[in-house]
Amino acid sequence: MKRILPALALAAAVAAGCGSPTQADRVVYGLTLAPSGIDPHVNASSELGIPLTSVYDTLVYQDPQTGEFVPGLADRWEISTDGQVYTFTLRRGVTFHDGTAFDAEAVVFNLDRVTSPELASQKARFMLGPYEGAVAIDEYTVEVRLSEPFAPLLNSLSQVYLGMASPAAVERWGDQYQLHQVGSGPFTFDEYTPGDRLLLRRNPDYAWGPSVYEHGKAQVSEIEFRFFTDPATRSPALETGEADIMGEIPPQDGARLEADPDFRTEPVAIPGSALVFFANTTRPTLDDAKVRQALIYGTDRASIISAIFRDTSPVAFGPLAAATFGYDPAVEEAYPYDPARAGALLEAAGWRDDDHDGTRERGAERLVLDVFLMGWGHMPEVGQLLAAQWSDLGIEVNTRVVSYPEALALAKDGEHHLIPFTLFGSDPDILRTFFHSQAGFNWSKVDDDQLDRWLVMAARSSDRAERAELYGQVQRRVMELALVIPIRDYVNLNGISTRVSGLRYDAQGWFPWLIDVTLTP
């Protein structure tokens, strides 16, 4: 033992001598997952978009402030009166990082790739909706054809999943392409060691950035991405200088970082569906709207937000996060926290605790709810607090933590009373995924003619005002039927070194525009 200790001390001393602080012109960006495959045309994770939004350009961009679409690789576009043909006039003089010229054939190549069955796309293909095909009309004009109108198309085309890749590189690398990606964006894809690091380097030739970028070229020469899957390690990695920017800081660490003059936190509200618990309207007990309403009245969301999210997340009031286009603030008045009213509604539905055992009964039946929780997004903690709050109302809650595939299977078969979920996306068409009677995520098991009609109309309309009106109706209807118990809007709490400035996020809330990031030494 005596001999080991000096050896250890020596090793530590040697180690201390050769420190490698973050390089002056390199930003280290901490990702929270090692993305499961990072070809944006193939894979679906949000994490892949964080680096790759700076590698690929898209045909259009969405201004996060106004929600309007602005030119990107397409200078302008026209939508046919029937909403089924989009004609894009492309920008000239754009080259991919490997020197390949960008033209109409390249766009057709990319869209063909995304939609080919062999590629087995997990996301991009479905973002194109009722896509029929793309045709190059001339060198810089391309037509995208749909089999029916699909309003979210421009939104989809503004995301990295439909970014434009160099056809030459795709053909050259085949199934190795995701290790050698080539776009036309402000950074080049330099080096990727799966699970360890991804290095982007500034593209010195970049001269075709969209108006939403503040700079013409990238301000730092390198950005290194590393993966911090364990939430507890994220803030220490910032504090030791191993990362300059870190996503998804645990709320309890956020306050500590905020108190440190070397760091700041930036919560970014993510548009999409709020974290809501879907109430299975076909399962006995919750088939009664009064019980569902009682659950919403009986949920003290503010205390959940304060206990678990340290007030970094906004309270959710409806199915849509407030940061989403088409959000209707009318839902905010619908269900104030009112446990007395919740109790009265349960009584009215026939649930009473006559034997005073703490749980209500109706005849021989006890008021017990099965709740399935997934292990991410703080769902287990939220489930725990809900169980405690509802037990005060005389409701017994059985919670079980399940994996994502198992949750999908249980919800599909309607085994749940309640199951939470949250999904990201800046187009409110996301509501169709949850509340259309035929939808894959129809976990409320709702079958409502009005909802179906409004959701389909809104997906086909290209009139923003009309869409906003329709989605407002949908949100109010969802809450009137008490299909969900809203909890919180998703917030990505970023921790950032004060060396870094100019960090902004796109309309999806997840994807940074790294071109504008600057470092002060």
Place this chain on the structure above:
Amino acid sequence: MAGYVGRRLIGAVFVLWLAATLVFVAMQMAPGDPAQALLAASGATPAEIAERRAQLGLDDPPLLQYGRYLLQLVRGDLGHSWLHGRPVSQMILEQLPPTVVLSITAMVVGTSLGLVVGVMAAARRGTWWDTAATALAAVSLATPTYWSGLLAILVFSLYLRWLPATGEGSLRHLVRPTLVLGFALSGSIARMVRARVSEVISEPFVTVARAQGLPSRRVLLVHILRPALAPTVTIIALQLGFLLGGAVVTETVFARRGLGRLALEAVAWRDLPVVQGIVVVSALAYVFVNLGADLVHAWLDPRVRERLS
């Protein structure tokens, strides 16, 4: 000896088949549909999900899927990941080196520490040395690496600033995961060594050696340690085989690459080809490490050698 090795290799094929079959059955029984998990959140319609399921061959009868999978394995082909779309063998090869390096360094540290502590406890039984060593072993066994890992980050990186908190690439990055994992391993080795050494110490031949007036250091190193260590080698090999399957928790806490993290992700997404590939490769490592250990055991212990030939 050659015959023995040959018999063991045939046994190895059987073990591999068993591992491949067990993981196949387990994944068949796991709840959830891989195609649905892959596509549901992307707005794919139920029809599109069904199409993907058929494309992945998941609609075929399980026996057909099993046959196809075994045939592929025999050809040495681990298939393509459903999630990543890349060859599984390539993905495993990428993650294998850091796993192997960490396994070996952690094993060296764990074995050395375990040996020193175990021998010390046995040689001075009943003294406070023994109590302290036994307590240390208990702490090692009872401390989960996700906790000791975080503690080590706090102490060495945040307060002392000696070592980088996370990542890989240099020797310095390897120090802390090695210490954390090595310490966790040392407990069981120390206990095993202490038990064996205490046993051998009271054997008649040790008394004879002492009575002959041999120096006590020589008695300890030659007469006691050699027979005491032989079975310990088997325990060490079991642990090493286990480590080669990937140290999930350590990899996660220290943000390192490795098979463990790959396996975790693959199980979560029901990425069958990757799970199967990792299990088969780990089984292979296990089999060979244990074969090696048995040969070392035979070399250390003449009685075992005799039985083999």
